Amino acid sequence: MNPKISSSYTLVFSAILIICHAHSSNKISSPGDFLRDLNGTRKGDNAKGLIELKKYLAYLGYINYDNYPANSIHVNDDFFDDVVESGVKEYQNFFKLRLTGFLDQETVNLMSKPRCGMPDNLYNFSPGHGKVHRSISARYRLVRAWPRDKRNLTFSYSLDVTAAAKVPMVAALLKWSEISPFRFIITHVYDDGDMKIGFKSRDHGDGHPFDGKGGILAHAFYPPDGRVHFDADEIWAAEVRPGTMDIYTVALHEAGHILGLGHSDDPNAVMYPHIDYGQARKPFGQDDINGIRALYPNN
Known part of the structure; x- marks a missing residue:
């Protein structure tokens, strides 16, 4: 299914959208429905x-x-x-x-607000997640880092990632490269990407079905898995518009997950999990910077 994207961009860049992962196979309804x-x-x-x-x-x-x-x-x-x-x-x-x-x-x-599908509390999940680190004073969470010899990350995307989505996606990656030791390099062979990105709808075969418009926006898998899916039933926009979900804002958040950061409880942080339609989040909060530097010190 092709995602619905509202965009005024015509310039095509190679890019990625990195979204978060929820760790339950139970299908859920959008919170707006059951709440x-x-x-x-x-x-x-x-x-x-x-x-x-x-x-x-x-x-x-x-x-x-x-x-x-x-x-x-x-x-x-x-x-x-x-x-x-x-x-x-x-x-x-x-x-x-x-x-x-x-x-x-x-x-x-x-x-009831839209959000990332990555669990906030990983302490209930041990298999496959590694140890969750959090200092007493910090609001960020560190889940799992890429190996020390892995600082060039390749990304690929499936055919359902449209040209209109690519400009804000690559912009989000470039932002993270400014405060982290990573370089992001495109590969045109889907299976070769460290990060594999695609738009998916409802039950899409990874055990973590989406819930349609609203509710969970997207999910991803921590390093080194790298699979990245976001909900094709959302109305994604390449610029901030009322009633749409801003690709750059969500991509910026989810890139943090793909690098190994968990959620922050600081509403001023990029890694805060909830985001409203038509809202843009300004990068980066000090909590985001502290978190990525704590996860990758001396790089």
């Missing part, structure tokens, strides 16, 4: 849509029912149990919201 009637829901409630909330929280690393075998009877129902309350609190804590433990308006509003 609509859940405002005010709390522990002990039964409400239609809570099963989707559980999938959403698991998708982003806030709950893992495998850690609570006594609660396993509620994995696939609409009951707001202790596990959900704990996950909501974890979400609220990450984003510095009031720790109410229920779906108050502030929490619902933030959950």
Whole structure:
């Protein structure tokens, strides 16, 4: 499926869009759908849509029912149990919201915003992710670095990446090259890229289906996997426009993931996971700079 892209650019560059990865195979609905009637829901409630909330929280690393075998009877129902309350609190804590433990308006509003599909909390996931490092004072998260002898990264993209998307994509990579030790080099052989980029829709075979317009925007896999997918059902724009998702802004964020950075809870950071339609994020926050330098010191 070809992505829908709104653009006034005609100049073609070689480029990449690097998007983030969510670590649950459960299909989820867009938060705007299932959260609509859940405002005010709390522990002990039964409400239609809570099963989707559980999938959403698991998708982003806030709950893992495998850690609570006594609660396993509620994995696939609409009951707001202790596990959900704990996950909501974890979400609220990450984003510095009031720790109410229920779906108050502030929490619902933030959950409803489009975002990166990379989990915020990787502590619930150990296989394949490596150790997550975070200092007490820092807001950035370090997940996994490229090897020390790997500072030239090749990228390739599938045929569904259109010319209109390439200008802002390459601009995002060039920005990261200014504050990191990496050079980005195109290869025209798709399978040869350290990073392989494509637009995908719904269930696209990697175990992490997209949810259509809204909700999860994209995902990627940490070094050294390099597969990069973003949701073809979004309306992507090569410049900031109301009602569209800005390619440069999302690419800038997701390039940070492909280099090994996790999410930041600093709303001024490029690595903050939520972004609104028609919004552009200014690079880089000090947290982004501190994070990439901590991940790749002495380079």
